[in-house]
Amino acid sequence: MSRLMLGRTLERICKAVLLLCLVHFLIMMILYFDVYSQRFDIFSRFNNGRGANNSRGAHHYYYNFSSGRPNTTFASYLATADHLLPSTKPEANHTPPTPKPLPPCPEVPLGLVGRLLIEFSSQITLERVQRENPNVTEGGKYTPPDCRPKQKVAIIIPFRHRDNHLKYWLHYLHPVLRRQKIDYGIYIINQLGEDTFNRAKLLNVGYTEAIKDAEYNCFIFSDVDLIPMDDRNLYHCYDQPRHFAIAMDKFGFRLPYAGYFGGVSGLSKKQFLKINGFPNEYWGWGGEDDDIYNRITLNGMKVSRPDVRIGRYRMIKHERDKHNEPNPQRFSKIQNTKNTMRKDGISSLMYRVVSIKKYPLYTNISVEIGKPPPRPLKG
Numbered sequence: 001m002s003r004l005m006l007g008r009t010l011e012r013i014c015k016a017v018l019l020l021c022l023v024h025f026l027i028m029m030i031l032y033f034d035v036y037s038q039r040f041d042i043f044s045r046f047n048n049g050r051g052a053n054n055s056r057g058a059h060h061y062y063y064n065f066s067s068g069r070p071n072t073t074f075a076s077y078l079a080t081a082d083h084l085l086p087s088t089k090p091e092a093n094h095t096p097p098t099p100k101p102l103p104p105c106p107e108v109p110l111g112l113v114g115r116l117l118i119e120f121s122s123q124i125t126l127e128r129v130q131r132e133n134p135n136v137t138e139g140g141k142y143t144p145p146d147c148r149p150k151q152k153v154a155i156i157i158p159f160r161h162r163d164n165h166l167k168y169w170l171h172y173l174h175p176v177l178r179r180q181k182i183d184y185g186i187y188i189i190n191q192l193g194e195d196t197f198n199r200a201k202l203l204n205v206g207y208t209e210a211i212k213d214a215e216y217n218c219f220i221f222s223d224v225d226l227i228p229m230d231d232r233n234l235y236h237c238y239d240q241p242r243h244f245a246i247a248m249d250k251f252g253f254r255l256p257y258a259g260y261f262g263g264v265s266g267l268s269k270k271q272f273l274k275i276n277g278f279p280n281e282y283w284g285w286g287g288e289d290d291d292i293y294n295r296i297t298l299n300g301m302k303v304s305r306p307d308v309r310i311g312r313y314r315m316i317k318h319e320r321d322k323h324n325e326p327n328p329q330r331f332s333k334i335q336n337t338k339n340t341m342r343k344d345g346i347s348s349l350m351y352r353v354v355s356i357k358k359y360p361l362y363t364n365i366s367v368e369i370g371k372p373p374p375r376p377l378k379g
């Protein structure tokens with residue numbers, strides 16, 4: 001009797017276990033098909049569900065905040081991240097949704113990667129740079145698709161015979177600026193002829209031509225051979241004139257002297273006009289950056305700088321160019337900024353534009369800026 005009861009109990013237990021297995025199996029199948037059906041669509045679900053502001057979540061592929069230290073990554077590789085952005089094209093079968101106003105861009109952009117690996121040994125072609133930056137439009141312009149930047153930034157580069165450097169600059173900077181969510185345009189100011197080079201005058205020309213092209217309110221002046229090593233060095237304007245390139249490889253990653261303002265700097269329109277722009281009368285190498293520094297301090301402003309770990313730069317190695325010999329007058333001229341800055345500057349700028357060409361990755365403005373006045377004869 002008790003054996004019979006034991007048998008029945010065992011039978012019931014077995015049935016219950018079988019039933020449980022069946023239920024488990026069914027649940028597993030439901031879950032499996034559900035996940036499978038989402039797999040190929042996972043990014044769009046993720047983006048649509050959260051709206052434009054959070055869609056940058058897709059960029060988490062490239063963050064490394066967990067270690068508290070930035071990632072070391074090839075900027076060129078990161079350039080491909082754009083395909084993860086939400087598509088701005090309306091879907092075929094739906095009426096296009098009324099466009100929502102974009103949110104303001106965050107103070108600290110979310111897609112930054114920190115320290116970058118910069119090298120100048122691989123061959124770069126402009127076609128490749130163009131391919132890797134499909135959202136950059138004619139003239140080298142870009143506007144973030146998913147947020148509203150506060151500033152409109154013109155990046156101005158003084159230039160002559162440095163095509164190879166320009167390729168590297170475009171290759172590294174476009175992806176950085178895009179990650180930084182900057183609304184920008186690139187202007188190469190090309191000095192025509194073989195007279196003495198004049199960096200600061202070219203920068204004044206860049207300012208004047210850029211504001212004719214669009215409503216810029218921030219101007220970043222960069223040498224063509226300087227590449228930032230950290231994308232947290234944000235290329236926009238600050239409360240005070242900004243010096244970006246504070247730790248260069250060529251100076252052992254230190255500021256060479258406290259009043260140094262060379263390499264890469266940025267001024268808002270207001271700051272630039274307050275100092276009457278840059279001097280036009282520094283022909284040849286050197287001194288013009290110190291004159292600009294003097295203008296800033298003499299007008300009651302202070303230079304602002306990034307953290308020394310962030311303001312690191314690599315300069316492409318080069319010889320001194322022909323017709324850009326050191327300016328022997330530079331030492332006496334920088335003693336005199338106070339007397340010269342009101343009459344020599346954006347207010348007295350004269351030049352002739354020969355051509356303006358909008359290329360896919362930059363705008364080239366070729367100009368004649370004259371030549372230095374004849375030196376007084378010795379003796």
Ligand code: UD2
Nearest residue numbers: 158159160162197199223224225262263285286289321324
């Ligand atoms: C330093 C400063 C630079 C400027 C210069 C003195 C650094 C990294 N930079 O540069 O900002 O103050 O001294 O004038 O310390 N360029 C041409 N073609 C030429 C000559 C110059 O394109 O034939 C442009 C180019 O953008 C170049 C820039 O002018 O990067 C500065 O000239 P440089 O690179 O010869 O001078 P460098 O490196 O001593």
Ligand code: MN
Nearest residue numbers: 223225315318
């Ligand atoms: Mn240089």
